[in-house]
Amino acid sequence: MSGTTLNCGCSFTTQETDPCLIVIFGASGDLAARKLVPSLYRLYSQGSLSDNFVIVGASRTPMSDAEFCSHIEQNLPSQSAEEKKSWTDFAGHLRYLQLEYDSPESFLNLAASLTSLDLEFQTGGNRIFYLATPPSLYGQIATQLGEAGLAQGNKGASWARIVVEKPFGHDTQSAVALDRTIKRSFTEEQVFRIDHYLAKETVQNILMLRFANTIFEPIWNRSYIQYVGIITAEGLGVEHRAGYYEQAGVIRDMFQNHMMQLLALTAMEPPSLLETNRVRDEKMKVFGALKSLDEDTLGEHIILGQYGAGTIAGQAVPAYRDEEGVDPKSCTPTFAMMRLFVDTWRWKGVPFYLASGKRLKGKMTKIVVQFKEVPHSLFHGALEASIPANRLVIGVYPEEKITLRFEAKGQGPSLCLAPVNMEFTYPKNKEFSFDSYEKVLLDCIQGDHMLFWHQQGIEQSWAFLEPVLQLSDCAKYTSSLHPYPAGSWGPDNARKWMSLLVDCSV
Numbered sequence: 001m002s003g004t005t006l007n008c009g010c011s012f013t014t015q016e017t018d019p020c021l022i023v024i025f026g027a028s029g030d031l032a033a034r035k036l037v038p039s040l041y042r043l044y045s046q047g048s049l050s051d052n053f054v055i056v057g058a059s060r061t062p063m064s065d066a067e068f069c070s071h072i073e074q075n076l077p078s079q080s081a082e083e084k085k086s087w088t089d090f091a092g093h094l095r096y097l098q099l100e101y102d103s104p105e106s107f108l109n110l111a112a113s114l115t116s117l118d119l120e121f122q123t124g125g126n127r128i129f130y131l132a133t134p135p136s137l138y139g140q141i142a143t144q145l146g147e148a149g150l151a152q153g154n155k156g157a158s159w160a161r162i163v164v165e166k167p168f169g170h171d172t173q174s175a176v177a178l179d180r181t182i183k184r185s186f187t188e189e190q191v192f193r194i195d196h197y198l199a200k201e202t203v204q205n206i207l208m209l210r211f212a213n214t215i216f217e218p219i220w221n222r223s224y225i226q227y228v229g230i231i232t233a234e235g236l237g238v239e240h241r242a243g244y245y246e247q248a249g250v251i252r253d254m255f256q257n258h259m260m261q262l263l264a265l266t267a268m269e270p271p272s273l274l275e276t277n278r279v280r281d282e283k284m285k286v287f288g289a290l291k292s293l294d295e296d297t298l299g300e301h302i303i304l305g306q307y308g309a310g311t312i313a314g315q316a317v318p319a320y321r322d323e324e325g326v327d328p329k330s331c332t333p334t335f336a337m338m339r340l341f342v343d344t345w346r347w348k349g350v351p352f353y354l355a356s357g358k359r360l361k362g363k364m365t366k367i368v369v370q371f372k373e374v375p376h377s378l379f380h381g382a383l384e385a386s387i388p389a390n391r392l393v394i395g396v397y398p399e400e401k402i403t404l405r406f407e408a409k410g411q412g413p414s415l416c417l418a419p420v421n422m423e424f425t426y427p428k429n430k431e432f433s434f435d436s437y438e439k440v441l442l443d444c445i446q447g448d449h450m451l452f453w454h455q456q457g458i459e460q461s462w463a464f465l466e467p468v469l470q471l472s473d474c475a476k477y478t479s480s481l482h483p484y485p486a487g488s489w490g491p492d493n494a495r496k497w498m499s500l501l502v503d504c505s506v
Contacts, residue, residue, distance in 0.1 A: 017445045018159075019052035019125040021117055023110070024394045025141055026133035027057025027096065032146035032167070034074045036132060037094075039437040040137065041076070048442060056122040057096045058110065068096035093121070101137050107123075125158030128444055135167055135243075139181035146185025163192045163444055165247060166257045168218050168453065171469055172462040174392035179455050180337050192444050193453040197258040197365075199439035201426050202400045204451075206265045206367070207274070209394070209402065216392075217270070219371070221346045226389065229353040229368035229501040233360040235312055237486070238334070242325030249332045250304075251465060251472050252354040257453075260287065260461045263352060266367055267342050276449045280457065287460035291341040293467045302468055303482065303494040307359035311484030317359065317410070331481050333472045334358045339495045353497050359486035361502070365396035369502055388419060401425040 022040070024032050035059075043049050057068050072363045076087070095112055099106035118125055128147060131138050142162060145151050162182065169175025182191060197203060200263045210217055219225070232254060238245045245253065264283035271278035291300060308319040321328050335357030342352065369392040394409055404422045442452055471480060481492035489498045 008304050013288055017048065017050050017122070017124045017442070018126050019050045020128055020445055021038065021054050021056065021121070022124040022128045022130065023056045023058055023113060023114070024084075024130045024132055025058050025137075026131070028059040028061035028071070029132060030059065030065065030130040033072055035437045036130065036441070037072045038076055039435065039441055041072075041087065041090050041264060042435075043442060044093075044255060045086050046437075049445075052122045052124070054093050054117050055122060056114070056117065057094070058099050060098065060100060061095050062098050064073055065096050069094050091346070096194060101133070101140055101144065104144065104147060107144040109149070111148045111150055127158075127160045129161070130156055130163040130444075131165060135165075135169075137165055139178055142185050151185040151190070157178075159189050159190075159447070160186075161192055161444060161447070162186050164287070167252055168193055168257070168458045169462065170247070170252065172466060173460060175455075175458050175462050179458075188455060190438075191451075191455075192449065192484065193259055193455075193458065194440050195257050195441055195451070195453060196436040196452040197396075198261055199436035200396050200400070202394055202396045203262065203265065204404065205402070206394060207279075208259040211270050220369075222348055222350045224371055226370045226372045227348055227351045227353060227500065228266055229360040229367075229370070230259060230266070230355070231368075231501045232365045233363060233489075233502075234356075234358045235360060235363045237307065237317060237359050238323050238326065242323055245334075246326060246330060246332055249333055249472050250336045250356055250358070251468055255336060255338070255354065255468075256461050256465055259356060261319055261365060261453075263340070263354065264457075266369075267344075267347055267352070269344075269346070279450060280454050280474055284454070284457045284460060286342060286344075286458060287364060289342050289344045290346075290464050291343045293464070294327070295467050295470075298467055298471055299480065300472070301339045303335075303337045303491060304333040304472055305357065305482045305484045305491040305494065306330075307334050307357070307486045308483045310359065310488065312359065312487050320359075333481060335360070335484060335490050336468075336472075337497050338468070338489065339497065355490070355494070355498060355501060356485075361487060361489050364398060364502075366501075367371060367394040368392075368394075369394075369499070392506060399425060471487060 024036055027037075037055065039047060040055060044053075057063075060182070063071070072094070073087065073091075093115065097110060099110060114127065117123070127150070129141075129150070131141055133141065141413075142151075150160065151162075164182070169178050189310070210220055227476040237304055261283070264286040267286045268282040269285065271282045296476060302505060306320050309322070317321070320326060320332070320334050321330055326332075335355075337353065337355040341349070342349070354447075373389045374387055387403075390407075393403045393405075395401045395403065402424045405419050406422070407417045408420045409417060440451055443449075482493055483498045484491040484494075489495070489502055
């Protein structure tokens with residue numbers, strides 16, 4: 001156990017993790033090469049991993065151990081001589097195994113290989129199985145692991161865990177079916193459903209901001225807040241994910257997971273203790289309190305859009321229907337804006353505006369808490385303009401910062417008000433910073449479920465969004481799919497709501 005004092009007065013503690021063996025299925029793919037193995041490498045370089053670990057890449061692609069190492073190294077930034085030595089040491093813990101996901105023999109061979117590697121690296125029988133594969137393979141891999149005897153830890157105190165990337169099903173029915181398949185082999189405590197958004201520093205800070213400061217929590221309610229806005233905007237288009245995105249669309253890709261989690265953290269009641277199950281329980285209460293979306297009035301609460309051709313950063317970009325792999329007649333939404341209500345004592349009548357889309361004006365993620373205007377102005381006749389309401393902005397991207405806007409008198413003899421910003425910005429300190437995948441991987445190894453979905457929450461989220469999915473999936477509703485040019489802030493009819501979150505004039 002070691003500690004270092006941060007400038008903010010906090011103590012940074014590096015806790016040694018359990019020895020473990022990590023199997024990454026789909027290891028020849030993009031996620032493993034760009035995110036997972038590089039994140040594990042950074043954890044190793046920071047001293048956050050036990051010396052007794054091994055990472056096994058597994059996929060259909062034929063590859064040797066050396067070729068797998070080279071494949072990963074190509075995705076690392078340029079390294080100094082010291083970093084190259086660290087990489088050489090880390091690469092000694094990498095192995096690769098070719099297998100077929102539908103072959104029981106492949107998984108029996110995997111089991112034998114893992115037993116041998118357990119002994120070689122002294123990992124104590126602790127295993128993590130990370131599914132970095134297409135979602136259609138999740139159930140099949142979980143079943144094969146169970147039948148090969150890999151779903152349970154070895155004798156004694158060892159453990160086995162399975163990590164699942166989103167999407168968690170395609171709708172309520174498929175999410176329930178997937179869970180039943182996984183649960184034939186693994187228990188709920190063994191399942192880690194990743195939402196990497198929850199590991200971002202400012203997202204984690206939402207609970208601290210609310211519940212550790214008496215200046216916020218007493219006014220975090222309908223009496224003082226006019227509305228809450230949550231936006232996740234992307235400048236990129238569908239890129240190379242057309243096959244997935246055509247099946248998913250923006251609702252499944254962003255709203256069912258990331259957006260709903262940000263909503264829950266913003267609206268939840270304080271848990272009695274900052275403990276995994278208690279925090280999860282309060283988040284699930286938010287999902288259960290969301291006012292149902294009536295099919296007859298759905299158009300009043302949601303706006304769907306699809307990007308057309310336009311200009312991003314001075315470069316012409318194609319329309320969604322002209323992207324490679326996209327149906328030329330596709331009605332898949334790439335933009336959605338929703339107005340939701342949380343029917344609780346705290347939030348009754350307060351609208352929550354959620355927006356996400358591709359090929360928008362800029363890339364950003366933020367939460368806007370707009371407070372109400374002062375109930376009575378003392379300055380009639382003295383001030384020419386009305387007094388703007390206070391606003392709290394929790395920035396997640398591009399800058400991780402928290403900004404509180406309030407009014408103050410400007411300098412000089414005349415009576416005038418000017419907006420003033422009070423800001424906290426996270427310092428760029430590599431020594432203490434973990435990116436989102438590093439954090440969730442570390443939590444998997446430590447067995448901490450705080451930042452992961454519970455199955456009940458997933459089902460609640462899907463159930464709430466069912467009317468929206470029916471709207472976005474059915475071709476007869478194409479009249480509800482509004483075009484918008486790439487490089488804009490979305491469809492024209494969303495401008496009124498979007499202006500609450502961003503300056504649509506730029």
